[in-house]
Amino acid sequence: MLAHNDPEAFNADLAQSQHSLPRHLFKLGLYEEAATLTRNAVEIQTKLACGDPDAFNEDSAQYQPGLAHSLYELGLYEEAVRAEQDAVKTQTKLAQDNPSAFNVHLAESQHDLAITLSSLGQYGEVARVEQVTVSILMNLAHDGPDAFNADLTDPQNDPGYSLSKLG
DSSP: OHHHHOHHHHHHHHHHHHHHHHHHHHHTTOHHHHHHHHHHHHHHHHHHHHHOHHHHHHHHHHHHHHHHHHHHHTTOHHHHHHHHHHHHHHHHHHHHHOHHHHHHHHHHHHHHHHHHHHHTTOHHHHHHHHHHHHHHHHHHHHHOHHHHHHHHHOGGGOHHHHHHTTO
């Protein structure tokens, strides 16, 4: 009701609550409900970010992967890819302005995108995305080896698997 009566004052709070609740719904297996609320939160954050990118792009970037994850769990892989591509686009903008704070999130978003593309059998695109992910992780490992070298050796982050699908 507050966001309806005064959207400028309360939309950010509405988006935050619609971002928090889906995490609990997701744990209960209520993926459609989680996706609907998260989609609403992303739409609100996107509008807010258009008006004030410095204040809201970071929140928008945090909400997009949640939407993609819910869509993925519903088997809506094409929609999940679009949500993940939006997350990568937003994370890329943030990482350009502040690489030390956002490159790790960009790498995570890239990797999530690759997983969903793999579910669609788009292995050439998976390989391209994973190569970018590895490049980001290598830069992070160079700057902070103790924190990021483990990511480069984690089998779950192995781009070789994606490349092996190409033949």
